[in-house]
Amino acid sequence: MIKAFTQGWKIAFRSWRIATIVYLLQFLLALVLGMMVYSELGSSIGHSLELKKLLADYDHTVLSDLNNIHGGFQKIITTGLPWLVLIWLIASVFISGGLLFAIDRRQYTWALFWAGGARYFFSFLKIGLVFLAIFLLITAAIWIPLAGNFDTIIPALPSEREYAYIIIFVLVLYLLFVLFLWGSATAAKFFKIKENTSIWQSLKKGFGWAWRHFTKVEGLLILFAFAQMGVVAIYWLIEGASGMVSPTLIWVFFFIQQVFVFFRILWRIGVYGGVEALMSPVVDHE
């Protein structure tokens, strides 16, 4: 597991060229919304003296008045973000194909990335949709009853603390399940690449493999999760210590944020690489 973890990171760093493409694609998509916000601020309250309050700190009054009168960020996010997510999900299917293909071949080149993306797009789209559907169904099945029966559950428990513990316990189980699902999805895609199995067979093999190696898969993904949480904590600490409170710091933080985003992309590649490292001996012998 530790070996797979380190192997995953090695693969991630070797894939920096592919990661750059992914980063740029994502950056361009996010830029659309960023520019909409820039334009909205300029056209709505760009000439207001109140704007200065937003530089030094978060100001609830200025932002609320902006949203009340002009719709502000809210309108941009609610109208723009769903489309971006949809476009990115489709792009992400292509990216997964390219990444996993490159990782499987141990050649982290752009050419292989494009080839893999094109070759496995439709197969991975189907696999992705199945896993997305399972994820949404299970999420609804767990959380809707827990929230909906709040009034019944609370009095049945010795105290509110137990309810909080139940929520935490269910949350942990849920997160483990999500990780398991992620491991299964990644494995299913690797089976598709390695053995060229049908979609159904890939799904079956993916789940089967992840189930048989449950501890290793969960352990690996938890290690990756902790790695990410550590970086998030560092970012929050830096942001909390200063923040974008002057023109210079705005660009300093922009740089830090983009490093963080690039890290997350490497992290995703690392997860794929780690799962592949766990799978390789198994697949070789099956």
Add this chain to the structure above:
Amino acid sequence: MVSGQVPANDCDPYFAKAKSVRNANYDIKLTLDHEAKKITATETLIWINHSPDTIQEMRLYMYLNAFKNTNSTFLGGTTNVFGQTFEDRTAEEWGWIEVTKAVQRGQGDLTEPVPIESGVIKYIQPNDDNEDDQSVLQVPLDQGVMPGDTLFLDMKFTAKMPKIIARTGYADKDYFAFLHWFPQAGVYEKNRAGEWGWNCHQFFRTTEFYSDFGVYDVEMTLADHLIIGASGCKIKDQNNGNGTRTVKYHVEDVIDFAWVCYSEFEEHRDQWNHVEIKAMVPVEHRSLAPRLIQAVKNSLEYLTENVGEYPFTTITIIDPPLHGLRSGFMEYPTLITGGSFWGAPKGFRGVESLIVHEFAHQYFMMMLASNEKEEAWLDEGFVTYYEDRIGINYFGEKHSQQDLFGLHHGNREMSRVEYTSINNLASGATVDQGWNNKTTRSRELVYQKTGTMLVTMERLLGLETMNRLIKTYFERWKFKHPRGEDFIAVALEVVEKEKGAEMKSVIESLLRQSIYEASYCDYALSNAVSRQKRTPMGLFGTTDSMDYQKEELKDGYNNVVRVDRKGGMILPVVIEIIFKDGSNKIIEWDGVANSRTFEFESATKMVSAHIDPEQKIYLDIDLNNNSYTWQPETSVFWKYALKVMFWVQNVLQSVSMFT
């Protein structure tokens, strides 16, 4: 029992001198059957007629009947009140109250013949003629009560508590909230037209309570595992040796009596000067008790200094368990109900804000006992104003309500934003949001618009004058029933004395427009142009000697500033012009015209113009459009554009897990 003879560990409820007219006094003895969720009780109402009329009938509030069925005026056919649905209620989960016997002392039984519906005692519907509504009981008297005489009305009643709904009722684990739970006299008073009569409205969803001052003695017999928090002070606590105990509370010069009991309450006590603070918290909320108590201490300290003395010797905080939370967020004499949850983080200051809000009602409602059914703004609006002031005083302007995960906001700005965020700002006048408005009640108009109006008033007058104004109002009207006009009269009197006739006119205009009209305030600086002076250009002279003259720049600037009044509210405002050399110019505008253009010359270029630069008119619904500058802070555009980009990148990265 007299002062000094109270049981150990409890407070002294007796005042040396009555603080109110004490014309509605109650002596209640009840037994609680906690398994049947029912109380049986005797009640003696000792009512003094302070009117010039001979009273031939009494009118009693029977609030619990609002929860008898969905045909009550309160429920009005709905199965959802305050976000709570009750479609699946069983027969045992509804509530009701019934007077089974009523005797005018020295006269006959008024409840004969029975049932009440067919006898002389009957339910009446003075507001909406809904015959199914039983929230007001009319009790014709055998003998009229002469002016100055006292009525002794001995009653027996049974009250079945509903499963908690709209503040009152029971919840699991023997949690009971006895709030507006007994037959209570309406108010016989002079109306706005100067005519005497009963002010005893039915119970509407959109209104709260109104009653007279008096002395309450309430004795409860109940299972000994139930721990009580109640209005007033405990003057008797007796173990009956049969699994029950009898407890008696006494409280003077109050308008109501409330009590709560629960099998898992833990009592925490503290002292602030003469006031004993009791926090009744579920065991799992133990760690929150110091926060609740400190919030009350802060309120006591602040309100004593800025409004007036809190004369009672006790205040009880009820912190309901989560499963009884719907009984929270309310105020009763010397008892308030909060709302918290296990593990509530310190940065979530809603816990404290709520306590401060409900405690402030001890002043604005319990002592200044305005009519919540007709003029809710007089208590809720003022309480919102003081909740915000107290929050800011102890936690800071921008952090008093929430300070979590880098997101923070203050009470005052939140109150203003709640008001300015309502869909139709001109949907109704603040004063209309009461019993005569059955379908809608804009909480934001009553609470937040009034609170924001009072901030505007404070900023126009200055804090010291505002404090003196409120103190005068409090001293003059405490333990009475002030109306809106009474507050306005006090306000204008103080303002005229301290700030002159011109400011009096401004304040009167502000009050009348904010409360009695459905208008809002929005002044906007729509355009500002500063152009360097130029020589004339073109052709000059006659055809035989025509000169062409080029445009040339001259010293100085011509400036044009256009301001608009977008809302209906009219208030005088100042406009501050800032020039490049740092100098400024102040323009005073009466704010009457819909649009006004100001033209003026200056030595240097105008760099910004600002209506109401000190933001005194806090009621203005859009403070962003009050100013205009030629030097926009473009770095802010970048800051938020980049922040949004960053979060979008993270969202995209997170949602693509399975694809």
